[in-house]
Amino acid sequence: MLSRDELKRNAAAAIDSHGDEIVRVAKTVEGHPETGFREVKTSALVSEKLRGWGVPVQNGIAITGLKGHLNGGAPGPTVAVLGELDSLMVPGHPSADLQTGAAHACAHHTQIGMVLGVVAGLQATGVLPALSGRVALMAVPAEEYIEVEFREQLRSEGRLEFLGGKPEFIRLGQFDDVDLAMMTHSTNTGDHRKLLLGGTNNGVLAKQVQFIGKAAHAGGAPWQGINALNAATIALTAINALRETFRDGDTVRVHPIITRGGASVNSVPADVRLETFVRARTVPVMMETAERVDRCFRAGALATGARVKITTLPGYLPLINDPHLADLYRRNAEELVGKDAVGHIRHRGSSTDMGDVSNLIPAIQPYAAGAEGSAHGADYVIQDWDVAVLTAAKAMTWCVIDLLAEGAALAYEVKAKHRPKMTKPEYLATMRGLRQEQTYAE
Ligand SMILES: [Zn+2]
Ligand SMILES: [Zn+2]
Known part of the structure; x- marks a missing residue:
């Protein structure tokens, strides 16, 4: 040997x-x-x-x-x-x-x-x-x-x-x-x-967000519309205002993008979509931050009278x-x-x-x-x-x-010393529990 x-x-x-x-x-x-x-x-x-x-x-x-x-x-x-x-x-x-x-x-x-x-x-x-x-x-x-x-x-x-x-x-x-x-x-x-x-x-979860407003002539009768892009802008500003409350040690990252900004420039935007990740060092901080980010999305809807649909998707631990x-x-x-x-x-x-x-x-x-x-x-x-x-x-x-080698002594030892964070059924339940959809309208 x-x-x-x-x-x-x-x-x-x-x-x-x-x-x-x-x-x-x-x-x-x-x-x-x-x-x-x-x-x-x-x-x-x-x-x-x-x-x-x-x-x-x-x-x-x-x-x-x-x-x-x-x-x-x-x-x-x-x-x-x-x-x-x-x-x-x-x-x-x-x-x-x-x-x-x-x-x-x-x-x-x-x-x-x-x-x-x-x-x-x-x-x-x-x-x-x-x-x-x-x-x-x-x-x-x-x-x-x-x-x-x-x-x-x-x-x-x-x-x-x-x-x-x-x-x-x-x-x-x-x-x-x-x-x-x-x-x-x-x-x-x-x-x-x-x-x-x-x-x-960091762990991560994803959000897909749709602001639903009301289309109208952007020049002729903007007062008849509900501007979903303005709702999204307010939400993004609110998220930026949250940043100063993130603790350094939690390494929180929230980085939204607008994936649809409106249909045409002469029509008040009625369907505006965002995607964002919410990342943090621990699951509790990630979940807490995700709730606060949702509040920002709702703020945009509340201010403008738009509706917002927030779909949360499980990401990675x-x-x-x-x-x-x-x-x-x-x-x-x-x-x-x-x-x-x-x-x-x-x-x-x-x-x-x-x-x-x-x-x-x-x-x-x-x-x-x-x-x-x-x-x-x-x-x-x-x-x-x-x-x-x-x-x-x-x-x-x-x-x-x-x-x-040697009867896998070390593999057995590493395994015996390991304390798993969760079992597979707990993992599946956590992941499934993260997926949710909510609609908010004032
Ligand atoms: Zn990569
Ligand atoms: Zn990679």
Whole structure:
């Protein structure tokens, strides 16, 4: 039986020897960006690669997702390694699809490369037989919470219930047999650091808001109308007035956009629509802020005599990195790239559906550098593929080896120390309870 160090060395060498192929796949994914629940080509490519490497794959989970398995030499717990399939919409990004505007401006293509890298590492000589348990390889759709109308349409057709990929995976039971989960997100550190531990992320919920006024001639008889755009403007001003009451430590983010401002300039706007996210570090603060934001919408309606319909949609729960899993990751990262090149992100105002997973089972989402530009921006691209894909894959592979070697003692230990925030039924009830629709008229 090889020692743990020998297993890790073999795994890293296998990732390097498959490096060109792995990076080529990541670049292919980057070249045909597809947004959430539309990742048909991306999903087919990942399936083809995994099957080509002898990994059995189940397709069509949550429309475009998939799951494969690698089995160790003995039974034991299951560690999931996740990669996200979806792109954003950022027209003007160098990889943007000219027709759809889809672009990998969050670099999820690197995650697909990482999952393949983990497979290459675990398939190295002697590694899998030395492990007890299984590794679930998950390619998950729709992490970016966008195209809400399209997803609501899929929901009305009964093709999904929640609007994100991991909540759907949870609902469909794909995490029922998973004991621990990890994935690595791309980042731009702007310095020498290569791998970073994650801390926490904000949770998020979404609101779709419709102000309903009354159309009239905007020049001839504006007094006969009810101006829905003015109602929306008052609501936005009220939200801005709330901001000074947000506590720094709660990292509240409310960032509405107007998606419809009126039908034509010579008619008093009668149908004006907004969308907003409400994000915060904890669920109670998110809920409290959401109620106060609703009050602002009602204020706009009250002032102008318009009606307002507020639809609240569940988003994602705050992310919590499991401290024991994170510590294991830190040790492996330091060994791999040196202590100076390992950093720590304490909290991010952004949100991810990995948060949902982390409320149920021990999970981590560290970061790998190698990107330049601003995430979600037209300038966010990978410049160091070795760090962004291969180093990230090695660190996760080494964690899997540590967790599942020697009878999976460490995996059992991490699991035993973990206190889940909620059970799956509690999670589903929370998510379902968040969805509501209310109409307000004076
Ligand atoms: Zn993103
Ligand atoms: Zn992302």
